[in-house]
Amino acid sequence: xxxxxxxxxxxxxxxxxxxxxxxxxxxxxxxxxxxxxxxxxxxxxxxxxxxxxxxxxxxxxxxxxxxxxxxxxxxxxxxxxxxxxxxxxxxxxxxxxxxxxxxxxxxxxxxxxxxxxxxxxxxxxxxxxxxxxxxxxxxxxxxxxxxxxxxxxxxxxxxxxxxxxxxxxxxxxxxxxxxxxxxxxxxx
Numbered sequence: 010x011x012x013x014x015x016x017x018x019x020x021x022x023x024x025x026x027x028x029x030x031x032x033x034x035x036x037x038x039x040x041x042x043x044x045x046x047x048x049x050x051x052x053x054x055x056x057x058x059x060x061x062x063x064x065x066x067x068x069x070x071x072x073x074x075x076x077x078x079x080x081x082x083x084x085x086x087x088x089x090x091x092x093x094x095x096x097x098x099x100x101x102x103x104x105x106x107x108x109x110x111x112x113x114x115x116x117x118x119x120x121x122x123x124x125x126x127x128x129x130x131x132x133x134x135x136x137x138x139x140x141x142x143x144x145x146x147x148x149x150x151x152x153x154x155x156x157x158x159x160x161x162x163x164x165x166x167x168x169x170x171x172x173x174x175x176x177x178x179x180x181x182x183x184x185x186x187x188x189x190x191x192x193x194x195x196x197x
Contacts, residue, residue, distance in 0.1 A: 031056045031150060034119075035137060035165040043171050046084070046128050049137060051101075051163070052119035053150070061154045065110025068151040069122050070102040071161045076136035080169055081127045083137075089121035100147055101125070101139070110153045122150075129169040138164040 036050040051071075057064055069092070073083050088094035091111045092103035101123055105111045111120065125137070141148040141161045149158025 030159040031058070031120075033122075033139070033161055033163040035125075035139065035163045037165055037167045041081075041129050041167055041169050043129055043132055043169055046126060047081075047167075049125045049127065049165065049167075051089075051122040051125065051139060053122055054119045056118070056120050057113050060152060063112065064155070065112040065153045066105060066120070066150065067110040067153050068102070068104045069161065070100050070145075070148040071139045071141050072100055072148070073125060074136075074138045074140070075127075076138075076166075077133070080131055080133040080135045081129045081167075084126045084128050086126060087124045089123055091115060091120070092122065094123075097147075102147060132169050132171045134166055134168040136164055136166045138162075 031053040032055050034052050034054070036052055038048045038050065041047045056066060073086075075081065075083055086094065086096055086101045088103040091106055093106050095102045095104055103123060107115070125139075127137070139161060141150075141158070143149055143158065143160060148161070150161050151158045
């Protein structure tokens, strides 16, 4: 009997389409300087890889963790352009603005799930990670044609700099030139 069940399970697994989770990544939007806010996009690629034709993303939910909160701190989030922010209780959550969900024709990859906001506090590097606890029904990447959500997981290690960006240096230099020219006119 055990052998028959094993053969049945193996045959069923061979016939059913294999599920493939979307690839999630975090895109840091530079520059990151001490005292300034910065954003991190939560991006999904290959969203419908292994999914039934016509499937759609209907919701997402995940938690955010910062390795060393003395370097930067998480201050909030905005939902991606195709989602409505419904974040609650420390989770980042969103529902598709279209009640039918976000299908493959609604966007060109990558799909922006959310934009996370941070405040840089001091120079250094630390991790930002997002993850789901699939035992919590509010977490995961939910599709219209599936009962169980896909797991969400990604990590990035940004660096906060104390050195001004080249654009800032150029602006300061231009201001000094302007002040010196103005001073020469006033003295003359």
